[in-house]
């Protein structure tokens with residue numbers, strides 16, 4: 001049971017969550033907006049930007065506040081209790097259902113709940129009508145029925161303050177083929193051997209109006225005699241219908257009403273009457289004559305089960321079928337179709353009928369069923385029941401609690417949700433089955449905006465329209481958000497005007513970057529152009545600055561300042577940074593791009609004045625020259641001079657047989673090599689130490705060597 005309650009709670013929570021706090025689907029009018037779950041409307045006059053669509057007034061309330069709307073319309077669901085008398089129980093007056101009258105206001109799609117309480121009153125008065133089968137097989141029961149009055153009354157007095165009792169009987173429609181219509185047999189239809197009193201057959205006879213006089217019941221019951229018919233089924237349902245609908249003759253009071261139906265046979269139903277040519281369907285009206293007989297029995301057909309069920313339910317009558325064992329199954333099936341009915345097994349001679357009635361009464365009264373009636377279309381009602389035995393359950397059809405003892409209180413949480421707007425407040429009823437107390441619920445749907453700001457010739461509408469809920473409805477010949485557009489031609493529509501805002505390369509009006517006002521684009525900030533096609537903030541960036549700070553962004557393209565070029569104006573067209581002090585462009589070993597030297601492959605440095613790996617690269621040239629001093633053009637490509645030097649000259653590149661320098665002539669970028677042959681060892685050391693770089697290299701090499709040696713020793 002716990003998980004049922006849990007899932008019910010989750011379900012309700014989810015319905016609430018999606019209904020009330022969910023997103024709002026924007027609508028273009030105030031009433032459509034408030035008819036949409038989760039939406040609120042802003043009626044503040046200057047809330048929208050020029051040309052902004054009206055539906056932007058419709059949003060969740062939170063969003064509207066966030067957008068600084070000062071006048072939000074968001075009707076709230078509410079419950080107003082109109083009548084709520086306290087529980088009461090005495091002879092004259094009983095109040096078991098609270099409250100009695102409610103007025104609820106609903107937002108579409110937003111479920112709303114209220115509580116209904118029921119407290120079972122002590123000993124409410126009882127009216128019990130005893131309807132007995134007087135067909136021939138019941139002859140042995142008659143003796144018991146004669147004495148029944150006192151027993152029933154004293155049994156029921158245990159649970160009730162006052163009991164009234166009434167009596168009726170049924171046999172069969174007095175028409176061929178249900179009875180034998182031979183005149184002599186018709187008057188005394190019982191078996192020839194039967195010596196007791198015998199009366200002609202009838203469909204239903206009301207014998208005794210409900211009365212507190214038990215002696216009268218005994219007397220009238222004593223006067224009744226048996227009758228007989230041909231077939232087994234009887235006219236019991238004819239009788240049930242008459243007892244239900246003949247309110248005055250039966251004498252039903254405003255109390256707990258019980259109808260006891262005793263029979264040892266089955267019943268005829270709608271359609272069976274056709275056997276006797278009775279084609280008129282049962283009309284569900286009272287037709288008792290002055291002697292208490294149902295005098296239209298041979299005119300109307302039998303009623304259907306549903307028809308009887310409806311009549312009993314409309315008149316709050318609880319039905320007890322006291323039937324013999326062999327028909328238990330049939331009557332149990334029927335009972336399922338009749339609210340507030342139970343079946344009990346009757347002994348062959350009706351001897352147990354009093355216990356049967358007491359138990360059935362208890363079953364009927366301890367089951368509390370809260371149901372809705374006449375609910376308008378589009379309104380959904382569902383229930384969560386909290387019963388006195390601690391159980392909780394959820395249902396779409398009704399609230400239900402069984403085993404409710406006298407003075408127990410059960411609670412129902414009723415959820416009402418509407419999916420359609422009602423034209424006017426409409427009422428429906430909640431009733432506890434079998435009782436005539438009711439809760440009247442009037443439902444009003446909050447589908448209209450009561451904006452209270454209607455203004456004709458409003459300045460907000462260029463004095464050319466009426467303002468309601470912040471929205472203009474324009475006079476003839478005008479249109480637009482503030483009626484600012486004049487209808488040029490007869491055919492001019494807002495749609496046609498909007499089309500004028502669609503650029504040749506776009507599918508959206510104003511390229512989706514502005515709003516269309518009377519056929520003209522009003523662009524958002526930083527956006528320009530007839531169709532708002534130009535965005536002055538979306539140009540290329542350099543170093544994260546639009547157009548590198550060296551130009552103007554225009555319609556998505558950088559317009560560079562003089563002396564700049566490139567997609568983001570990142571490139572200077574000057575060359576001053578590429579010139580060496582001597583005025584040479586990139587030392588003749590590269591070219592100038594965006595005022596920066598782009599060096600040829602063998603050179604580097606700001607002005608391409610450094611040679612890349614000179615010792616390695618020109619070693620073949622030097623070795624070739626030293627070796628034969630002749631055809632070294634291949635090895636010495638790009639070398640202009642190669643000169644042998646005196647020993648004293650300091651050189652940085654060295655090989656086993658030759659040491660050399662590679663230098664660049666700043667004047668023309670040409671390469672010059674100076675070399676000496678076989679320098680002495682001492683000189684090498686001097687050379688290494690004498691140059692700073694050489695010193696560092698040697699110290700580094702010595703360090704590395706020591707480290708390596710140490711690692712290897714370790």
Ligand SMILES: *[C@@H]1O[C@H](CO)[C@@H](O)[C@H](O)[C@H]1NC(C)=O
Nearest residue numbers: 047063064065066067068069
């Ligand atoms: C709302 O008003 C506040 C203060 O006046 C302002 O800072 C904020 O930008 C406004 N928000 C909008 C969406 O206009």
Ligand SMILES: *[C@@H]1O[C@H](CO)[C@@H](O)[C@H](O)[C@H]1NC(C)=O
Nearest residue numbers: 386387388389390409410411
């Ligand atoms: C019904 O509600 C009342 C209070 O309103 C409470 O005292 C009572 O216990 C509830 N009954 C059940 C069965 O939950």
Ligand SMILES: *[C@@H]1O[C@H](CO)[C@@H](O)[C@H](O)[C@H]1NC(C)=O
Nearest residue numbers: 071073449450451452453454
């Ligand atoms: C409607 O307008 C009247 C007068 O302008 C005012 O007194 C009243 O309070 C307004 N009602 C609402 C709900 O705004």
Ligand SMILES: *[C@@H]1O[C@H](CO)[C@@H](O)[C@H](O)[C@H]1NC(C)=O
Nearest residue numbers: 503504505506530531533534
């Ligand atoms: C439309 O696009 C074409 C090609 O993309 C271009 O040549 C033309 O200038 C564009 N026109 C406008 C108005 O943007």
Ligand SMILES: *[C@@H]1O[C@H](CO)[C@@H](O)[C@H](O)[C@H]1NC(C)=O
Nearest residue numbers: 561562563564573574575576
């Ligand atoms: C562009 O470069 C020329 C030549 O160096 C100079 O005279 C001119 O002032 C520069 N223009 C700007 C806007 O810096």
Ligand SMILES: *[C@@H]1O[C@H](CO)[C@@H](O)[C@H](O)[C@H]1NC(C)=O
Nearest residue numbers: 643644645646647648649674
């Ligand atoms: C080499 O040195 C001597 C003197 O030390 C000098 O006379 C001679 O000119 C030098 N040769 C060159 C090529 O510099």
